[in-house]
Amino acid sequence: MKNLLSMEHISNEEIATILKRAAELEAGAPSQLDRSYTVANLFFEPSTRTKTSFEMAERKIGATVIPFEAGFSSALKGETLYDTVKTLESIGLDAVVIRHKVDAYYEELLKGINLVVINAGDGAGQHPSQSLLDLYTIQKEFGTFENLNVTIAGDISHSRVAKSDVYALRRLGANVNFVCPKEWQGEFEAHQGWDDLIETSDVIMLLRVQHERHEADANFSKEDYHAQYGLTIERERQMKDKAIIMHPAPVNRGVEIDSSLVECKRSRIFDQVRNGVFIRMAILETILKGRM
Numbered sequence: 001m002k003n004l005l006s007m008e009h010i011s012n013e014e015i016a017t018i019l020k021r022a023a024e025l026e027a028g029a030p031s032q033l034d035r036s037y038t039v040a041n042l043f044f045e046p047s048t049r050t051k052t053s054f055e056m057a058e059r060k061i062g063a064t065v066i067p068f069e070a071g072f073s074s075a076l077k078g079e080t081l082y083d084t085v086k087t088l089e090s091i092g093l094d095a096v097v098i099r100h101k102v103d104a105y106y107e108e109l110l111k112g113i114n115l116v117v118i119n120a121g122d123g124a125g126q127h128p129s130q131s132l133l134d135l136y137t138i139q140k141e142f143g144t145f146e147n148l149n150v151t152i153a154g155d156i157s158h159s160r161v162a163k164s165d166v167y168a169l170r171r172l173g174a175n176v177n178f179v180c181p182k183e184w185q186g187e188f189e190a191h192q193g194w195d196d197l198i199e200t201s202d203v204i205m206l207l208r209v210q211h212e213r214h215e216a217d218a219n220f221s222k223e224d225y226h227a228q229y230g231l232t233i234e235r236e237r238q239m240k241d242k243a244i245i246m247h248p249a250p251v252n253r254g255v256e257i258d259s260s261l262v263e264c265k266r267s268r269i270f271d272q273v274r275n276g277v278f279i280r281m282a283i284l285e286t287i288l289k290g291r292m
Helices: 012-026 049-060 081-091 128-142 160-171 222-229 269-290
Strands: 038-043 064-066 095-100 116-122 149-153 175-179 203-206 244-246
Touching: 012 128, 012 269, 038 049, 038 081, 049 064, 049 095, 049 116, 049 128, 049 269, 081 095, 095 269, 116 128, 116 269, 128 160, 128 244, 128 269, 149 160, 160 175, 244 269
Parallel strands: 038 064, 038 095, 095 116, 149 175, 149 203, 203 244
Antiparallel strands: none
16 A cells, blocks of 8 residues: 555544554554655644644654645645645655545646555545554454444535544445435435334444535524534434444534534543544555555
8 A cells, every 4th residue: 555545535444453453553553564655734624623633643653744834835825735745755755644635636646646645535535544544443342343233424425534434334234314404414324214223223323514614504404404404412312322422523412413422421522532542543654665
């Protein structure tokens, strides 16, 4: 694996390798890198969890992190993403982690860029490191993906997390259902209500309503959305005994999930954040080792 761009580009065997290595790192295993690598994080969209998680992971494996602020870069002067990355490669960087508003932005980089490219989110396309940490969280809980029932509820058509997770989960043997307004289902078939999904789901994953990607606001209030599509206290009470709640965050409390459920016993929302550091350590280490 030379880069991490999409869950469609990673095999089940590579997924298993990364999950296994993340578990080793979480257990305290030392980094297997033979030297310090130089990495920059190019975030052209806002981020709290992903950006700081990658920075922590990079430091934990002994990488040197070169500061990069999109708001003060030559991108403001019209420099293309390709030229920005090519410049960093010429300076001597080994890897870049990129979040960009353009879907599949990485395609323009593949022909002339030789450093490692890790996709930290492309528009409404893919978010592979989030998907891998979601898989790690689920595996730690259930030990397998086979025949698990996963329900993803929210802004499906604009969610790179949903698209990344469904490709991986279905390939690994899970059953995935969606709950959302019909106009938000995108390429997937979705339920327009919870029906019996609450009682049968092992994992309920909530997604943020991405107002910034909508041309106009939805025709319902936050209260209406929560009542029809959100995880309410009443719905949580109907969940299976060992079922868990997940959310890639940021969380809109009281919209996609009742605020009291964000840190309830079922919630793995902050566990996902913690798991993300070990997964991103494993991603970086696996790819950089492959380039040695």
